[in-house]
Amino acid sequence: MLPSLTGLSHEELTSWLKEQGEPAFRANQILDWMWKKKADSIDAMSNLPATLRAKLTSSFRLASLTHTHTQGSADTTRKFLFKLHDGRYVESVLIPANPALYGGTSDRRTLCVSSQVGCAYGCKFCASGLAGFTRNLDASEIAGQVLAAEQLSNERVDNIVFMGMGEPLANINNLLAAINLITNEKTLHLGARHLTISTSGLVPQIRQLAEHPQQIRLAISLHGATDEIRQQIMPVNRKWPLAELFDALDYWNSRKNQKLTLEYILIENINDSLEQATILARVARRLHAKVNLIPYNTVEGLEWKRPNDKQCRAFRDIVKNAGVQATLRLEKGHDIDAACGQLRLKQETAEGIIR
Numbered sequence: 001m002l003p004s005l006t007g008l009s010h011e012e013l014t015s016w017l018k019e020q021g022e023p024a025f026r027a028n029q030i031l032d033w034m035w036k037k038k039a040d041s042i043d044a045m046s047n048l049p050a051t052l053r054a055k056l057t058s059s060f061r062l063a064s065l066t067h068t069h070t071q072g073s074a075d076t077t078r079k080f081l082f083k084l085h086d087g088r089y090v091e092s093v094l095i096p097a098n099p100a101l102y103g104g105t106s107d108r109r110t111l112c113v114s115s116q117v118g119c120a121y122g123c124k125f126c127a128s129g130l131a132g133f134t135r136n137l138d139a140s141e142i143a144g145q146v147l148a149a150e151q152l153s154n155e156r157v158d159n160i161v162f163m164g165m166g167e168p169l170a171n172i173n174n175l176l177a178a179i180n181l182i183t184n185e186k187t188l189h190l191g192a193r194h195l196t197i198s199t200s201g202l203v204p205q206i207r208q209l210a211e212h213p214q215q216i217r218l219a220i221s222l223h224g225a226t227d228e229i230r231q232q233i234m235p236v237n238r239k240w241p242l243a244e245l246f247d248a249l250d251y252w253n254s255r256k257n258q259k260l261t262l263e264y265i266l267i268e269n270i271n272d273s274l275e276q277a278t279i280l281a282r283v284a285r286r287l288h289a290k291v292n293l294i295p296y297n298t299v300e301g302l303e304w305k306r307p308n309d310k311q312c313r314a315f316r317d318i319v320k321n322a323g324v325q326a327t328l329r330l331e332k333g334h335d336i337d338a339a340c341g342q343l344r345l346k347q348e349t350a351e352g353i354i355r
C-alpha cells in the first residue's frame, strides 16, 4: 500500500521533491491543494506539471481514509465512519455547537477525532475498549479525519477534541505529528488552543506533553474521585493511581496556562454519590480545573445505568457550590450511538472483523 500524501509535513514533502529533482516551491502548491482547496485527486492539482503528478501518483495515495457512512443530519451531531487501507474502521463525530462543554460561541463546530483502532485501556463504560486494541492510527489517518469532515460537511471545523476511539497519549508520536498537520499555517492552520486531548491518565505522557511548546488543552477522564471508586471504572488507575496522576497534573499546571478539564461520567450507584461529589470538588479546586459532568449513555453489552436527572443536578450543585466551574449535559445522544466506538464496533462485527 502506498503511503498517504496527506501524512507528509512541509519539510518531508520538500525533501521528497528534492530527491525527485523538483523545485521546493511545489511543496506549498501541493499542501495548498490538499489542505486548503481540498482536492479529491492528485490529477485535480492542475498547476502541477503532468510529470510531477505522475510521480506523485506512483509514490502516494492521496487520502488515508474512505468515507463509508454518516449518521445524523446537517443540523445535529453527525457521526462519520471511515474505512482504512487495511479494512479497519474509525469514526469521527462532528458536533455543531457545544459551548457548554469547552466554552466559546454557539456557532463553533467541534470534531471528536479517533487516535487508535480499538483501545487497550478497557474503561468499563466505553464501547471502544470492548474489542481490545488493534493498532495506532498514523498522522495522516488522525489529521485526515479533520480534512474529511470538512470536505463532507462543507464547513470549517473550529475545535478538535481527541476523545474518539483510542487513548491518544498511548499514540503520542503520531498524535503530535497529526497536531503539526492540523495547526501548521501551510495545512489546516487551526490554533493549538482549539485542540483538546482527552486522556484516561497516562502519567509519563502527561509530563511529556507538558513540555510540548504548543498550548494544547488537556482533559482527564476521571470518573471517580477516589482510587477505590475509580479503579472499578478505569483499570488504568491501578497503574497510575490518583496521587501520581494529580502530581503529573500539578506539573502540567506549572508549565501551561490552560485550565484543565476533569471529565466525569455519572453512573448510577457506582460513582454518583454526593460524597464523591464533595471529594471531586476538592480535587478540582486543588488542580484549578473545571468539571464536565456527563450522565452515562447506555452501551449495548454493558450493564450500567444513567442516574436520574435529580441526582445528576444534586451532584453538580455540590461541585458548583464549592466554587468550581461545572457543567452538566442532560440531553441524551443514544439515537446516533453517541458513545465512542459504537458505530465502528457494529460495522466491524457485521463484516466479521470482530467476532
Ligand code: SF4
Residues within 6 Å of the ligand: 119, 120, 121, 122, 123, 126, 127, 128, 129, 164, 165, 166, 167, 199, 200, 221, 340
Ligand atoms: S474511554 Fe478512551 S481510554 Fe478508555 S477504553 Fe474508551 S477509548 Fe480507551
